[in-house]
Amino acid sequence: MRNWLKVERAKRNITQAELAKALNVSRQTINSIELGKFIPSTVLALRIANYFEVKVEDIFILDEDEK
Amino acid sequence: MKLSYLSALNQPYAKKTGILFAGIFILLEIVAKLTGTLEAIDLPTINVFILATLFMAVFSKEKTDDERTRIIRYFSLKTSFQLLILGISINYLGMIINYWNSIVEPIYIAIASLILYLLIFHLANYFNPGFIFKEETTEKKGSIKLAAVIMAFIAIATLYNIITTIIPS
Numbered sequence: 001m002r003n004w005l006k007v008e009r010a011k012r013n014i015t016q017a018e019l020a021k022a023l024n025v026s027r028q029t030i031n032s033i034e035l036g037k038f039i040p041s042t043v044l045a046l047r048i049a050n051y052f053e054v055k056v057e058d059i060f061i062l063d064e065d066e067k
Numbered sequence: 068m069k070l071s072y073l074s075a076l077n078q079p080y081a082k083k084t085g086i087l088f089a090g091i092f093i094l095l096e097i098v099a100k101l102t103g104t105l106e107a108i109d110l111p112t113i114n115v116f117i118l119a120t121l122f123m124a125v126f127s128k129e130k131t132d133d134e135r136t137r138i139i140r141y142f143s144l145k146t147s148f149q150l151l152i153l154g155i156s157i158n159y160l161g162m163i164i165n166y167w168n169s170i171v172e173p174i175y176i177a178i179a180s181l182i183l184y185l186l187i188f189h190l191a192n193y194f195n196p197g198f199i200f201k202e203e204t205t206e207k208k209g210s211i212k213l214a215a216v217i218m219a220f221i222a223i224a225t226l227y228n229i230i231t232t233i234i235p236s
Contacts, residue, residue, distance in 0.1 A: 025133035028195060037197040038135050 002061045006034045008052045023047055085124030086185070092117045114174050121181040135200070136192070142199045143188040151180035164224045 009019060016034075020027040025044070032038035033048075040048065040060075049056040096113050099105045129136050154176040191199055 020131075024131075026131040026136060028192060029131075029133050029135040032135055032195055032200070035195075037195060038138075038200045041134050044134060 001039060001063060002036070003033060004059050004061070005030070005048065008054070008059060012052070019051070022051060081127035082124050082129075085120045085122070085127060089117055089120035089124060092120065114172075114178070117178055118174060118181070121178060121185075125181050125184050139188060139191045139199060143184050143191060146187055147180045147184035150183060151176060154179065160224055164227065 009016070016030045017027045020030045023030075023044070029038065029040075033040055045056050045060055049059055052059065092113055095108065096110070096117070099108050099110075129140070155173060158171050158173070158176065
């Protein structure tokens with residue numbers, strides 16, 4: 001699964017630490033998600049999308065083989 | 068003891084306090100052993116203090132207890148617990164097959180497993196290895212075979228001990 005979390009962060013000029021604090025997670029969690037190492041739970045994905053005021057599928061995209 | 072006393076583990080200072088005092092007691096024991104002044108200290112009491120402070124450090128609440136931290140914590144606890152059981156089993160296995168006369172004190176195995184948990188947790192948290200977060204979708208046949216071999220070895224060693232006990236030399 002790919003994600004555009006880094007792009008959304010860059011659009012709003014937010015650091016990983018700031019986003020982590022807003023979502024009440026650790027900075028390493030945000031970093032892990034951006035690197036594709038960690039797949040967030042549904043709740044966290046929804047909270048991320050809600051924070052950026054976009055849809056979940058605009059941030060998190062399934063790969064072709066995962067569909 | 069009131070259960071509310073255990074809520075102290077939820078405080079952020081519990082982990083640092085536990086690690087600090089565990090370090091002091093471990094250092095005290097090492098210095099006593101190196102200088103040959105082991106008789107001057109109450110070793111069992113020191114070991115219990117080490118165990119208690121490490122317990123406090125390991126089971127205290129993390130500063131940020133999000134889902135990624137919980138996955139790493141689960142992996143670290145699982146690994147250290149497996150090694151704890153393995154350590155105790157090998158320890159008693161050695162005694163069963165008469166390989167060594169005295170067993171290692173189980174408290175040292177318990178202390179080692181708690182220290183191992185702290186190392187695994189913090190290293191995994193820092194280096195963020197991807198394999199911890201991968202979902203295990205396929206059965207790992209290799210690990211099952213290894214477990215079966217170990218169990219068979221323990222069973223054979225136990226049987227050997229029983230037979231040698233029954234049959235007079």
